[in-house]
Amino acid sequence: MAQVYTEADAPLTPLLNRTVAIVGYGSQGHAQAQNLRDSGVKVIIGARQGLSWERALADGFEVYSVADAVQHAEVLMLLVNDERQPQLYTEQIAPHLRTGHALGFAHGFNIHFGQITPPEDIDVFMVSPKAVGPQLRRLFLQGHGAPCLIAVHQDYTGDAKAIALAYAQALGGTRAGVYETTFKEECEADLFGEQAVLCGGVPALIRAAFETLVEAGYAPEVAYFECLHELKLITDLIYESGIRGMQFAISDTAQYGAMTRGARLVDDHVRQTLRAILSEIQRGEFAREWILENQAGRPVFRAMESALSTHLIEQVGETVRSRMGKR
Numbered sequence: 097m098a099q100v101y102t103e104a105d106a107p108l109t110p111l112l113n114r115t116v117a118i119v120g121y122g123s124q125g126h127a128q129a130q131n132l133r134d135s136g137v138k139v140i141i142g143a144r145q146g147l148s149w150e151r152a153l154a155d156g157f158e159v160y161s162v163a164d165a166v167q168h169a170e171v172l173m174l175l176v177n178d179e180r181q182p183q184l185y186t187e188q189i190a191p192h193l194r195t196g197h198a199l200g201f202a203h204g205f206n207i208h209f210g211q212i213t214p215p216e217d218i219d220v221f222m223v224s225p226k227a228v229g230p231q232l233r234r235l236f237l238q239g240h241g242a243p244c245l246i247a248v249h250q251d252y253t254g255d256a257k258a259i260a261l262a263y264a265q266a267l268g269g270t271r272a273g274v275y276e277t278t279f280k281e282e283c284e285a286d287l288f289g290e291q292a293v294l295c296g297g298v299p300a301l302i303r304a305a306f307e308t309l310v311e312a313g314y315a316p317e318v319a320y321f322e323c324l325h326e327l328k329l330i331t332d333l334i335y336e337s338g339i340r341g342m343q344f345a346i347s348d349t350a351q352y353g354a355m356t357r358g359a360r361l362v363d364d365h366v367r368q369t370l371r372a373i374l375s376e377i378q379r380g381e382f383a384r385e386w387i388l389e390n391q392a393g394r395p396v397f398r399a400m401e402s403a404l405s406t407h408l409i410e411q412v413g414e415t416v417r418s419r420m421g422k423r
Contacts, residue, residue, distance in 0.1 A: 099276040106261035106270045111137050117169035119162055120176035121148040123229030131236045135266035140165055166192040173200040179390045182211040198259050204283030207249050209383040219256035220249040223263045241268030245277045287377045292370055306409045316412045
């Protein structure tokens with residue numbers, strides 16, 4: 097079981113005499129910077145000229161180039177996309193690192209797979225909120241928080257873990273629980289969860305079930321409601337009460353069908369595929385594939401994205417959602 101920390105375990109002191117530079121002012125950068133500032137932490141932003149720069153200025157932050165932000169701060173949190181981090185680190189961060197700097201990540205990918213190799217005389221830590229940016233901010237303002245994972249890759253000063261805990265505290269994470277992990281565990285589990293369930297498995301199952309109904313002659317709108325629209329209702333129940341809690345809330349007919357048919361969908365073949373996907377992640381095959389895909393200009397990414405965007409479920413969904421006043 098993971099070690100869990102609460103507010104009593106994570107004083108803000110390690111951050112109160114330091115300046116934190118948030119590198120990247122997108123969804124996570126915006127939320128984390130705001131939460132840190134509201135917690136009393138000195139925050140500056142490192143960004144490129146453009147929309148993010150202007151948005152950060154409008155939100156009242158001091159904004160610098162990434163290189164200048166590194167020089168003005170003692171703690172750095174790198175929140176740009178994984179694929180952009182290595183070049184940004186090499187060109188604008190590494191040349192300006194000082195002994196004792198603390199370099200933070202929200203995901204373990206580039207450290208675990210060796211795309212970024214920090215010098216030995218700095219701290220390297222991770223704080224990974226289990227919420228998208230807008231939700232992280234909303235929960236904080238409501239007096240709640242999103243759970244966070246923390247990890248230490250390098251502890252040069254002896255303060256790396258204390259800094260990670262203080263950072264999680266400032267985000268509001270200790271209100272919901274902060275769980276200790278490693279860069280390896282977070283990275284591999286995160287990639288697997290995305291691919292097998294959250295962003296890969298569930299959408300693939302939705303499309304396949306939708307196609308099955310439409311091919312059998314059911315109206316696409318009916319198929320959309322039954323295979324996609326109502327998923328939010330079930331997901332909300334699982335989020336609030338767990339799988340067992342969801343089962344108490346649905347009809348006995350639905351529960352019996354789920355218990356007797358669900359296992360037929362996730363059979364031994366599916367479990368073997370899940371193990372294969374996890375193995376590809378653990379061996380670094382997926383990381384190498386994704387790195388090469390970016391170096392080649394994303395031909396596979398763009399072709400698949402284009403094909404999925406024209407799927408019938410997207411056309412039906414756009415019409416259905418527009419009638420509901422949604423995008």
